[in-house]
Amino acid sequence: MADMTATPPEAAPQGLQTADGRPLKAALAESQARAKRRAFYLVAPLLAFILLTFVLPIGQLLSRSVSDPRFIEHVDRSSGEVTPIMTGLRAWFDDNPAGTEPDEAAYAALAADLVLLADLRGQGDVGTRINYEAPGTRSLFTKTARRAEDLQAPFREAILDVDEDWADPMLWQAMRDASSRFTANFYLAALDLAKDETGKIVNVPQERQVYVMLFERTAILSVLITFLTLVLGFPVAHLLATLPLRYSNLLMILVLLPFWTSLLVRTTSWMVLLQSQGVINSTLVWLGVIGEDGRIQMIYNQLGTVIAMTHILLPFMVLPLYSVMRPIKPAYVRAARSLGATSWTAFRRIYLPQTVPGIGAGALLVFILAVGYYITPALVGGADGQLISNLIAFHMQNSLNWSLAAALASLLLAGVLILYWLYDRLVGIDNLKLG
Amino acid sequence: MDVTAPMVEFDRVQKSYDGETLVVKDLNLAMPKGEFLTMLGPSGSGKTTCLMMLAGFETATSGEIRLAGREINHIPPHKRGIGMVFQNYALFPHMTVAENLSFPLEVRGMGKGERETKIKRALGMVQMNSFAGRRPAQLSGGQQQRIALARALVFDPDLVLMDEPLGALDKQLREHMQFEIKHLHESLGITVVYVTHDQSEALTMSDRVAVFNDGRIQQLAPPEDLYERPDNSFVAQFIGENNKLGGKIESVSGDQATVRLPTGELIGATAVNSGAAGSETLVSIRPERVEFRSDRIQPGWHTLEADVLEFIYMGDLFRTRLRVAGHDDFVMKCRNIQGQERLSPGQRIRIGWHPADARALDPV
Numbered sequence: 165m166a167d168m169t170a171t172p173p174e175a176a177p178q179g180l181q182t183a184d185g186r187p188l189k190a191a192l193a194e195s196q197a198r199a200k201r202r203a204f205y206l207v208a209p210l211l212a213f214i215l216l217t218f219v220l221p222i223g224q225l226l227s228r229s230v231s232d233p234r235f236i237e238h239v240d241r242s243s244g245e246v247t248p249i250m251t252g253l254r255a256w257f258d259d260n261p262a263g264t265e266p267d268e269a270a271y272a273a274l275a276a277d278l279v280l281l282a283d284l285r286g287q288g289d290v291g292t293r294i295n296y297e298a299p300g301t302r303s304l305f306t307k308t309a310r311r312a313e314d315l316q317a318p319f320r321e322a323i324l325d326v327d328e329d330w331a332d333p334m335l336w337q338a339m340r341d342a343s344s345r346f347t348a349n350f351y352l353a354a355l356d357l358a359k360d361e362t363g364k365i366v367n368v369p370q371e372r373q374v375y376v377m378l379f380e381r382t383a384i385l386s387v388l389i390t391f392l393t394l395v396l397g398f399p400v401a402h403l404l405a406t407l408p409l410r411y412s413n414l415l416m417i418l419v420l421l422p423f424w425t426s427l428l429v430r431t432t433s434w435m436v437l438l439q440s441q442g443v444i445n446s447t448l449v450w451l452g453v454i455g456e457d458g459r460i461q462m463i464y465n466q467l468g469t470v471i472a473m474t475h476i477l478l479p480f481m482v483l484p485l486y487s488v489m490r491p492i493k494p495a496y497v498r499a500a501r502s503l504g505a506t507s508w509t510a511f512r513r514i515y516l517p518q519t520v521p522g523i524g525a526g527a528l529l530v531f532i533l534a535v536g537y538y539i540t541p542a543l544v545g546g547a548d549g550q551l552i553s554n555l556i557a558f559h560m561q562n563s564l565n566w567s568l569a570a571a572l573a574s575l576l577l578a579g580v581l582i583l584y585w586l587y588d589r590l591v592g593i594d595n596l597k598l599g
Numbered sequence: 600m601d602v603t604a605p606m607v608e609f610d611r612v613q614k615s616y617d618g619e620t621l622v623v624k625d626l627n628l629a630m631p632k633g634e635f636l637t638m639l640g641p642s643g644s645g646k647t648t649c650l651m652m653l654a655g656f657e658t659a660t661s662g663e664i665r666l667a668g669r670e671i672n673h674i675p676p677h678k679r680g681i682g683m684v685f686q687n688y689a690l691f692p693h694m695t696v697a698e699n700l701s702f703p704l705e706v707r708g709m710g711k712g713e714r715e716t717k718i719k720r721a722l723g724m725v726q727m728n729s730f731a732g733r734r735p736a737q738l739s740g741g742q743q744q745r746i747a748l749a750r751a752l753v754f755d756p757d758l759v760l761m762d763e764p765l766g767a768l769d770k771q772l773r774e775h776m777q778f779e780i781k782h783l784h785e786s787l788g789i790t791v792v793y794v795t796h797d798q799s800e801a802l803t804m805s806d807r808v809a810v811f812n813d814g815r816i817q818q819l820a821p822p823e824d825l826y827e828r829p830d831n832s833f834v835a836q837f838i839g840e841n842n843k844l845g846g847k848i849e850s851v852s853g854d855q856a857t858v859r860l861p862t863g864e865l866i867g868a869t870a871v872n873s874g875a876a877g878s879e880t881l882v883s884i885r886p887e888r889v890e891f892r893s894d895r896i897q898p899g900w901h902t903l904e905a906d907v908l909e910f911i912y913m914g915d916l917f918r919t920r921l922r923v924a925g926h927d928d929f930v931m932k933c934r935n936i937q938g939q940e941r942l943s944p945g946q947r948i949r950i951g952w953h954p955a956d957a958r959a960l961d962p963v
Contacts, residue, residue, distance in 0.1 A: 499689035501676040502654055503703035504754065510677075513702070517693045 222577075229350055229570035234293040235342035238286040249286060250277045254343040262363045266336055271319035274330075278312035281305075296565050297349055297358070298338035304329055333361035350571035375555070375572065382552040383579075385470060386534035390527050392474045393481035397526065398519075401485035406494070419482050427476065431543050434472040438463040438544075464546030472540050477533055481526035488522030524591045532580050552576060604668030605629040606758060606790045607653065612662035614648055622648050624814035626662070630792070632757070635784050637793045637801040640811030641837070649811075650760055650794050655679050666758065677706075682751035682759040682789075686766055688743045690735035696722075696746050697731040703754040721753035724783060741772045748780065752787070761793045765800065777803050798838050802826065810834050827885075831872055832960040835883040842889070842929050844882045848873055848959065856959045858882055860924040866901045868957035879962040886918075886932040888956040891948045892940065902951035905929065907942045917941065921950065 180188040236254070238247045252273030260270075281287045291305030308326045315322045323330050337359060341347055352358055352365060356373040360366050367373070400419065404412050422430060437443045440459040448454045462468060492515065500510035538553040545554070552572060559569035587593065607630040614623040623645045630636050638646035651657040652664060655676030663670055671679055691699050697718055704714040722728045725745035735743055744764060751759050761780070765773045781804050784791050795801055801808045802822040809819045810833070817837075818830040829835035832843065846858040849865060856870035858880055866882065873880040890896050891905070908927065909920040916932050919942050923929040931950060933939055942948065 493687070493689065495685045495687060495689035496691060498654075498656055498676075499683065499685055499691075500702070501656070502679075502681060502683040502760075503706065503750070504677050504680070505702070505706045506677055507675075509706055514691055 225570045226574055228567055229574045230346050230348065230567075232293060232296075232342075232347070232350070232567040233345055234289045235339070236345060238281075238284050238289065240284070247284060249281060249284065249290070250339075250343060252276045253339065257340045257343050262337070262340060263361070266320075268318055268320050271323050271330075272317070275312060275315045275319045275323060278305075278309045278315075282309040282312045292564070293342055294335070294338050296353070296568065297341060298332070298335045301329065301332075301335055301338070304335070337361045337363060350567045351575070353568055354571040354575055375552070378550070378552045378555055379575070379579075381466075382535050385466065385473075385551065386531050389470060389473050389477060389534045390481075390531045392470070393478050393530050394523065394527060396474070397478055397481035397485055398523075401482045401489050401522075404482070404486045405489035405492070419479055422476065422479055427539060428543075430476055431472055431540050434468070434475070434544060435463060438468055438471065463544050464549070466545070466549045468544040468546065469541045469549035469551070472544050473534060473537060476540060477530045480529045480533060484525040484529065485519060485522040488519050488525075492518050520591065524587060528584070528587055531583065535576060535580065604665070606632040606634070606667055607792065608663075608665040608668075609649070610663040610665065612649075612652065612659045612664060614645070614652060614657065615660045621660075621814055623652075623659075626816065628809065628816065628819065630790060632667075632790055633788050635781070635791045635793065635804060635806045637795060637805040637808045638811055639795060639798060639801040639808050639837075641796060644811040645814040646794050646809075646811040647762060650762055650792060653792065654681055654683055654760055680754075680756055680758075682754070682756035684747050684751045684759070684761040684764040686763045688735070688747040688764075690743055690746055690750070692735055694734075695731065696727070696733050696735070696738075699735070699746060700750050700753045703750065707754060717753055717755075721749040724752065724787075725749045725779070740768055741776065744768060744776060745779075748783070752783070752789070756789070758790045758792070761791065763795050764793075765795075766797075773800070774803075780804065802838070810837060812837070829871075829883065829958065829960070832881050832883065832962070835958070835960060840886050840930060840932075842884045842886060842923075842926075844884070844924055844926060844929075845962065846880055846882060848876050848878050848880050850876050855954075856880070858959055862924045864903060864924060866903070866957060867954045868959040869955060870959050872961050873959040874961075880959045881962050883958045883960055884952055884956055886930040887934075888952050889931040889950050890952065891931065891933075891942075891950045893949070896949075896951040897953070900951040900953055901957065902949050905931075905948050905950045907944050907946040907948060909944060910942050912941075921948075923950065 182188055182191045235250055236248065238249045239245070240247070253270065256270045256273045278287070281290060287305045287309035288302075291302035294305065295302040304327050308323060308330070311326055315326075329335065341349055341359065349359065353368075354375050356368050356376045357365050358368045400415070404415055404419065406412075407415065435442070439445070440461060440463075442463075444462065445454075445459045449456055449459065454460065462471070496514050496518070497507075497510045500514040501507065505513065535551075536553050537551060538557055541549055541551045542554050542557070545551070553576075556569045556572045556576075559565045559572070584593075607628070609626045609628040612623060612626040613621055615621045626645075626649060638649060640646045648657060652659050653666075655671070655674065659672055664672055666679065666681075690696075691702065694702070700718045700721055701714050704717060709717075718731070719728065722731060725748055727742065727745050727749065730738065730742065730746070735746070738746065744767075747764070751761075764780075765776050768776060777800060780791075780793075783789075793801075793804065802825070805822060807819060807821050808825050810817045810825065812833050818825060818834045820828075820830075825834060825838055829838065835841045835843070844858075844860060844866075846860045846866075848870075849857040849859045851857075851870050851873075854870050856868050856873055858866050858868055860866065868880075868882045890900075896902060903923055905921040905923045907919060908922055911918040911920075915935055917935060917939065919931045919933070920927075921929045921931055
């Protein structure tokens, strides 16, 4: 290293330097940091957008699913002022363990709290909150709060005089649960579980069990739809990948056509086709395959949901499959054939394994979309073709039990994440090819 | 199995893809067992189609293809038992090297122990024993080529087809692999049909070369005959470098023809497939058979005046471009031996060649 003699003597003995005498390593890190900063500024808008529209709402959803503070604080609708409520009763709950028979002190606290509640006009919200966990109790709060001013000691008798349902231990258990800021009750409810009067977790009565059944139905139908899209999409993707460009372009347009059509238009056209006075049934009757009274019910049930969703989700299976099939050279199958494999063996052992990343990606995509699908089952599902997302929507829009909706959605999210993890373990996420 | 029958036989085979034009026009070919035959030709000449028909991936439109005396037109590819090496190797990317080699044995229902012995032996043949656990993507082009070769040989086929197997390798590796394939052929006694468009590869490796053009075999001969005694202008042009002098046949006697060049000179040439007197012909002379030093031009040789146009130093050779009898592209190659004279453009020299080296062929 003859040129090392040119370095100034005060420089560090080891390490290269830039022309102006700074250590090369530091200079390199600095220039790279600049480039990284610039790259970050470019993606910053997207990052902000994702934080705002994705991370934040999901965080809200998760927190909402374990907390509904309407029993603890009252928010004034016009001023936004927050007032703590039910303070007396909550203090009594803190002093007495679960399962304690509510005594005069408890009723007195309740009466005092109801007075404040009536003052704030908050009895409706509180009633709604308790009603989620002890159904049929909302009217108790509105009725009693109206007369709270007139209540006299002994409060136990006075309140029971207004409505003797106040003695229901379930109600007191519900109020005790609602007085803590965080609760797992919405998750319990989402799994058809509830707490009994002693706080033990039990199944809800048979006739009110819906969610587990709906989760199961959603999972089963999603698996079925995923399977159908795979069976239908695989040959199409293969054709797309192997046909001469002229034909494959045309076929590609046909595959993508549904993407360019409104979801509602596609769904309603299935209604036109499938309904009992629809095109398919009428054609079958006209052909004499079925009689006038034997029209097949193909819509407003699970069959309708499956048919319409399979059609709508098909492109999501075809495209990832196509993207892995296109680079598979026909020479592989030829090589297998020349090595002595029948066409079936060549397909099974050589072609199919090479398409696994596409099958995985397509199946994951279709399944995840299917478990969260809402519009199509809502329109063509009828009663027994509804999926869990329809119930989530119901709780968001009709029953306004957002916490339960959030709990259901969180469970769905957890299920999808588990599936994703499983896929990573089995196939490897690096192998995922979405196109 | 008929022992005396040729290993491979094409009998009046024709092939058309669209029903309008014939890609293979009339193919007749018989190969004895153990031969190394190369199908050589420009792209689109039908050579790969012939190979694919032999492998079973294309069906002959008419005619018969026989393997060891048995007609195989309607036998599917997997029952033909022919080993094949593909242009881009076609190693299965999702399998290791050992699994790739195991595949043809598994589909033949071979037991595990036997498979392992055969895989080991096949990998040994191409010196790749230590690579059994690798995936194809982890191998270099040359290594992949060896594995593809081993895979085509592992199930002991009598016939191995190779479709431009060395096309993707660099020059040095290609030349090395040519010798390895040749050695394998000799030591295993297999029959090989080899397709290439590289004429030097064909000359180096083959027992016989079939030169394809326009859907026909133009000439089927050992490399030496092909180079020194081409049957027609296409073969002369395609194999090696070649000088051609256009002219008219003046007279023919036996296999000797006298040709009048456009400039008026008369030269003698071996008549190969030139027409009768009066017809057009192309006289072909190899550049390295042309001499210009008076001490080397023997009595009885033809001599012509030539102008030096260009002199190129190529290391082992000097390549001189000359104007001869009105042609500007007449090339003469001289070995760079001690004392060889270097010509310079503008010089006027006299060149000559042995009459047997000039061949009067069909005009193109």
